[in-house]
Amino acid sequence: MTGSIAAIGMGIAVIGAGIGIGNVGAKAMEAISRQPEAVGDIRSNMILIAGLIEGAAIIAIVLSFLAR
């Protein structure tokens, strides 16, 4: 079980997605604390955008699988 350069690519992709989703979550928390009555809207949009970012990361991971 030796590593490959693709594993590093995977890691980088996940770092990017992690930063992105972290930002989304942080801003969503701020928005909720500022406007607690809009929590439903903010939550679903937060999940939506986190999902889109995750989608990019997943594509990167799969491409790193394929580019061996």
Next chain:
Amino acid sequence: MRKILISCLFVFGFALFLNAQDHSHDHHNHDHHNHDHHDHNHDHAHKDDHSSHGGCGHHEVDPATWDPAPTAFHHISDANVFSIGPFSIPLPCILYAPDHGLSMFMSSKFDFDWNAHEGTGHKAIDRYVLDLGVVRRIKDNSFPMGEIKIDGITHKKENDVTVGYVCYGGNKYQIEDQSTIDGGVFGGGMTSFYDFSISKNVISMFLMVLFLFWLFRSVANTYKKRRGMAPTGKQSLVEAIFVFIQDEVAKPFLGHKWEKFTPFLMALFFFILALNLFGQIPFLGGSNATGNLALTLVLAVITFFVVNLNGNKHYWQHIFNFPDVPAPVKAILTPIEILGVFIKPLTLMLRLFANITAGHIVIIIFISLIFMFSEFGRNMGIGVGAAAGSVFLTLFMMAIELLVAFIQAFVFTILTASYIGAATEEAHH
């Protein structure tokens, strides 16, 4: 809480005990065996071995080089046996090979050990064998048809690819997987047979669909019976989730067309949620339907059709001819938009698959820690300590997976709703 911990410790201790016994048994008749992975002259050296395995028996696990990944892959894989705890239950096999035709039989015909978890068959039937619970086929057509007793199945790593061999009559016959539609991208491709069996995942799908059918029918009847009254029992549970999806997903994203698509979104959500949760019940089949790319592919393709068949003029115009944009930008934008149409369901498919599969693999690896630390029963003291640590890690991971089961079902549904919403949105400028 204490009860749970104690029972967990008991179960893992029991597993450890079984494992230790198993391996001491291995040790007993293994004196003449070397490791398949390290000795390529294996079958020559043991051609006239007195053991009935013919070079295909269990092999000693080497704690130093043991890799938990294949174990994990075995556990998350679809199978033609349904294993509850340490027992295996046969399932119907429906196999089609172009050169042989249709074969239908119960997987018990492969003569696997009912009280062993692995599900490795001792018989080949029309060149089909049961290898670690999965039906595979012997490539070589010189192998006799009909029910044949085989000596065993072994795996070898060749060019980083593990290949299975059936030992029969002193020879080794390579076996191959069922046909898959990934076209070799993920190591699959078309082979000599197609597996339409009612496999473990299909059975769990049936079970969950029947359960949900019963649940929703009885809830709907309760609504009819208790019209104008407050909800009770399972009605309250279903209603809470139902109203959540309806009000948080369907209505905000679909506008006034929400009623048309709500059944589809509900079907997606409850189907995914039920299978996610069913796959997390320990010792009960370990079904991994939503962690199998085939099922998420089915869901993604159906979503793709629902989105694009309902796309209106406005939607297609934004893909092929984005309004108010200069021609050179259009030349870049249009391919991206067309790509986006396919990438959206693709990410849906991969996201669900990756999340569920990753969760299962992590749990199995955490449990494997016990065996790695205890060196497969050779060092019980460390093993017990590792078990105690592993229980906490596994419980933690299971709690996270429970969360993920809901989140992924919700994410799949909300993203589908947003895609449908984008496709059916009326022009407003």
Next chain:
Amino acid sequence: MFILADFDFNVMRPGFGLLFWGTVTFLLFWWGVGKVGFKPIMNALKEREDDIQGALDEAKKAREEMANLKSEHTALLAQAREERSEIMRSAKEAKENIINEARTKAKEESSRIIASAKEQIENEKMAALIDIKNKSGNMALEIAEKILQKELKGSSDQQTFVQKLVDDIKLN
């Protein structure tokens, strides 16, 4: 790649069986449960939502009506109170009027009586004075007659003088 190339990592290779059964099961689930479960529940929920909305609206209406009634009630009460005070005030006024009228009438009457009494007294006085004048004149005449009969039996100048005196008295 160690993972994907492994013989056992077959979850990423979609087999025909699961594709076929998955499609069949999901479409059946969507159709069947949609028919017996989702749609009836959706309709029941909508119906109940409408019911609740209707009940709430009704309650609101009832409350509004109550409030209306109450305000009407209080308005009526206030009106009645006002009317009462109005009546009382007018009654008081009437009373005062009557009293005043009576008083003025009584005053008038009394002053009239007094006036008539005065008149009468004056008249009586005048009558009495005339009477006294007449009586005293007569008395004086008698006295004078007596005196004169005694003193002035032949003296004419005496007689004129007396006559003159008598005239003077008459002027008075």
